[in-house]
Amino acid sequence: ETGVTQSPTHLIKTRGQQVTLRCSSQSGHNTVSWYQQALGQGPQFIFQYYREEENGRGNFPPRFSGLQFPNYSSELNVNALELDDSALYLCASSPLGPANYQETQYFGPGTRLLVL
Amino acid sequence: DQQVKQNSPSLSVQEGRISILNCDYTNSMFDYFLWYKKYPAEGPTFLISISSIKDKNEDGRFTVFLNKSAKHLSLHIVPSQPGDSAVYFCAASGRGIQGAQKLVFGQGTRLTINP
Numbered sequence: 001e002t003g004v005t006q007s008p009t010h011l012i013k014t015r016g017q018q019v020t021l022r023c024s025s026q027s028g029h030n031t032v033s034w035y036q037q038a039l040g041q042g043p044q045f046i047f048q049y050y051r052e053e054e055n056g057r058g059n060f061p062p063r064f065s066g067l068q069f070p071n072y073s074s075e076l077n078v079n080a081l082e083l084d085d086s087a088l089y090l091c092a093s094s095p096l097g098p099a100n101y102q103e104t105q106y107f108g109p110g111t112r113l114l115v116l
Numbered sequence: 117d118q119q120v121k122q123n124s125p126s127l128s129v130q131e132g133r134i135s136i137l138n139c140d141y142t143n144s145m146f147d148y149f150l151w152y153k154k155y156p157a158e159g160p161t162f163l164i165s166i167s168s169i170k171d172k173n174e175d176g177r178f179t180v181f182l183n184k185s186a187k188h189l190s191l192h193i194v195p196s197q198p199g200d201s202a203v204y205f206c207a208a209s210g211r212g213i214q215g216a217q218k219l220v221f222g223q224g225t226r227l228t229i230n231p
Contacts, residue, residue, distance in 0.1 A: 004159070006159075007182075010160065020188075026161070031217065033217065033219070035219075035220070035221075039224070040119075041223055041224075042122075042205050042221030042222050042223050042224055043160070043163055043217045043219075043221050044221070045219060045220070048217060048218065056217070056218055058218065083206070090159055090160070092159075092219075097217070100217075102147075102148040102167055102209075103217070104150060104162050104165060105162075105217070105219060106162060107152070107160045107162075108157035108159050109159045110158075110159050
């Protein structure tokens with residue numbers, strides 16, 4: 001069974017640029033969530049995707065957007081990068097869908113983004 | 117507004133002793149709680165969870181206790197081993213919160229097990 005994978009592992013961008021991060025969910029998992037973890041903080045929920053649609057969003061501006069594909073993999077896109085976007089971006093997958101809220105999310109290793 | 121709080125940024129415990137990590141929450145809509153462990157350069161690894169219908173859940177060396185009236189949960193690790201040294205995050209979720217499967221995390225507690 002393959003776990004959650006993310007690419008790239010590290011990325012350096014400059015302010016104003018755009019970035020796309022990728023996530024492959026764990027085998028059999030149909031729901032993908034994205035989190036931002038700033039240094040010294042806990043992860044913060046960005047949004048969740050289920051059946052290729054956004055299902056719930058945290059307190060992040062519209063320049064954070066995403067996609068989910070038919071194979072349940074997902075992308076996180078961030079436009080007009082700001083210095084404060086520097087963080088570890090984590091993807092998590094879960095198997096049953098948002099209605100089953102009492103289920104565990106399994107995390108990938110993350111993508112560390114540095115904005116200069 | 118920090119809805120999940122881990123008030124101890126760090127904890128140091130002797131190998132073989134009990135480690136107790138604490139977590140408080142403010143939102144009464146939370147009814148499912150999880151603990152994750154995180155090593156540097158890795159994503160959080162799921163440890164153990166508890167539903168609000170229970171007050172205790174045990175898995176090997178790990179036990180989570182939930183006190184709903186106090187809105188408090190704790191993770192006990194017995195006996196503590198050097199490999200337990202990591203950052204531990206408490207997380208909560210609940211029906212009715214926007215994005216039903218959204219996890220709300222605490223700030224983490226860095227646990228160091230001394231030989």
